Amino acid sequence: xxxxxxxxxVVLPLLAAPVCLLLRHTxxxxxxxxxxxxxxxxxxxxxxxxxxxxxxxxxxxxxxxxPLGIEYRLDALNAYLLVIVTTIAxxxxxxxxxxxxxxxxxxxxxxxxxxxxLCLAGLLGISSTGDLFNVFVFVEITSLxxxxxxxxxxxxxxxxxxxxxLVMGTIGGTFLLLGIGFLYQVTGTLNMQDLALRLxxxxxxxxxxxxxxxxxVGGSIKLAVFPLxxxxxxxxxxxPPAVSAFIAATAxxxxxxxxxxxxxxxxxxxxxxxxxxxxxxxxPMALAAMFAGSFAAVFQTDLKRLLAYSSxxxxxxxxxxxxxxxxxxxxxxxVHLFNHALMKGGLFLAVASVVMRTGSxxxxxxxxxxxxxxxxxxAMVIGGLSLIGVPGTAGxxxxxxxxxxxxxxxxxxxxxxxxxxxxIAVVYVWRLVEIAFFGEATHDVCEVPWNSWxxxxxxxxxxxxxxxxxxVTVGGASSAARALLGGTP
Amino acid sequence: xxxxxxxxxxVVVLLMMIGLYTVIARDHLVKKLIGLGVFQxxxxxxxxxxxxxxxxxxxxxxxxxxxxxxxxxxxxxHVLMLTAIVVGVATLAVGLALVVRIREAYGTAExxxxxxxNGAQS
Numbered sequence: 001x002x003x004x005x006x007x008x009x010v011v012l013p014l015l016a017a018p019v020c021l022l023l024r025h026t027x028x029x030x031x032x033x034x035x036x037x038x039x040x041x042x043x044x045x046x047x048x049x050x051x052x053x054x055x056x057x058x059x060x061x062x063x064x065x066x067p068l069g070i071e072y073r074l075d076a077l078n079a080y081l082l083v084i085v086t087t088i089a090x091x092x093x094x095x096x097x098x099x100x101x102x103x104x105x106x107x108x109x110x111x112x113x114x115x116x117x118l119c120l121a122g123l124l125g126i127s128s129t130g131d132l133f134n135v136f137v138f139v140e141i142t143s144l145x146x147x148x149x150x151x152x153x154x155x156x157x158x159x160x161x162x163x164x165x166l167v168m169g170t171i172g173g174t175f176l177l178l179g180i181g182f183l184y185q186v187t188g189t190l191n192m193q194d195l196a197l198r199l200x201x202x203x204x205x206x207x208x209x210x211x212x213x214x215x216x217v218g219g220s221i222k223l224a225v226f227p228l229x230x231x232x233x234x235x236x237x238x239x240p241p242a243v244s245a246f247i248a249a250t251a252x253x254x255x256x257x258x259x260x261x262x263x264x265x266x267x268x269x270x271x272x273x274x275x276x277x278x279x280x281x282x283x284p285m286a287l288a289a290m291f292a293g294s295f296a297a298v299f300q301t302d303l304k305r306l307l308a309y310s311s312x313x314x315x316x317x318x319x320x321x322x323x324x325x326x327x328x329x330x331x332x333x334x335v336h337l338f339n340h341a342l343m344k345g346g347l348f349l350a351v352a353s354v355v356m357r358t359g360s361x362x363x364x365x366x367x368x369x370x371x372x373x374x375x376x377x378x379a380m381v382i383g384g385l386s387l388i389g390v391p392g393t394a395g396x397x398x399x400x401x402x403x404x405x406x407x408x409x410x411x412x413x414x415x416x417x418x419x420x421x422x423x424i425a426v427v428y429v430w431r432l433v434e435i436a437f438f439g440e441a442t443h444d445v446c447e448v449p450w451n452s453w454x455x456x457x458x459x460x461x462x463x464x465x466x467x468x469x470x471x472v473t474v475g476g477a478s479s480a481a482r483a484l485l486g487g488t489p
Numbered sequence: 490x491x492x493x494x495x496x497x498x499x500v501v502v503l504l505m506m507i508g509l510y511t512v513i514a515r516d517h518l519v520k521k522l523i524g525l526g527v528f529q530x531x532x533x534x535x536x537x538x539x540x541x542x543x544x545x546x547x548x549x550x551x552x553x554x555x556x557x558x559x560x561x562x563x564x565x566x567h568v569l570m571l572t573a574i575v576v577g578v579a580t581l582a583v584g585l586a587l588v589v590r591i592r593e594a595y596g597t598a599e600x601x602x603x604x605x606x607n608g609a610q611s
Binding site for chain 2: 163
């Protein structure tokens, strides 16, 4: 049983989704979804522990050995990612705000939970498979379920947001498929380890270069790297807030993993950075994302849109870590996956609580709520501080490693820019604090019930805990970074 | 004329560009989805023509005649495309369902009108 864990963690949510259709009753489906998410989280932590003590786990699907069969391969990076995704799912799915802001009538709600579970299955599949075509299939499972989830927002604009995400996402997914096709055409294999062995002698081939380009662009669309981010603000703004919390905290992280896997494991850092000089493309894009995203966030009048633009800036920090291709830089990028998942998940859940009480997610809705909903608003402030990167919060840890990475490279101006862009975050976070604590109370509301504020606080508390106690997060991230750079994960 | 020898890839490129152009240039959402479909089909054609070996036959090992010396086509890309076709159909289904809902909510499926209505609302 236990040797099948790396397959079970994907298969369980995949099979649990149709069960939702049989249960139908909303309360039962909710409990079932939470149980599945919790089971996945336990499996993920077990796998992480096993990978860290015993090295990479290879699992042959159906007993067919790789490279012919499909391999599920977990190393320090995958296992870390599985932990991020399942932990967020285990916190968000049981939340009392999970149905807030959805346009679903009673009697159709079990379908919403089925889509959530399918999305989880897709994300876990991308993270654990060692087969490129499998990646494409799971990317599409994730995307299709997230189009559905986003379109369930209350406002009719959710529909157009979901549609434009569908068009962008499908183009991105098809680019991935095309890139995979080019690589298969040259190497005759789809297994990542096998590709890594066969590619080095073929790197001069134009087919391989074209395949690499398509994989990078496809992955960047899914990650919403700066010039390709247009779909993200609308999608996050119009989706039900709990869906925004789940997708913002997990989907972009998994796309980031995919890019890191393609760059470091399949093609190798030497080819990508020494021969192609990709960091001279990624670095300006990351810096532009940091500034453009933060600037845009300052002027937003909707809380979810503000957080969405801040996500674009945070993705910039992660890509910055990727472009450094050094242990400190990658550690910063990967640890920021975890930290950003915690804080953005927590902040979106706090917004979900606001929507639950006031029915609106506009910035003015939180006016004076600091006194009415102190628990939720305190969480929002701490999450905001973590976005800025105040010492003692998780955001500080990741920015610390990024700055160290930049200094190691001698990129002093980049280190200064990291700090400057953090200052812009101060502006938009302070705006929220000012409105929430010094504004006139316009809504006569009370605090949300415990099952709504507790999930927010688990994530926000996590940013405080992992801001001071960094053994697990930084330890896991740096062994993941070493595995990526070492070539043999 | 060597470049024309790989005419199957020219077809793929042509279809792909037609699809992508339709997605970008057309205003009606259903037409966008048609473009998206053509775009996906071009990649499917790419895989299918990639697996074909000139003179190769269907990859079924015969029972009686000696199996050596028979040239087979590569079946793997074809099998992969079965999955990709399913993905394409699912995407189209979700997309069309969204267009139906958009039409119900806005009374139109023209992108410029939708943008105008969204802009007026926010």
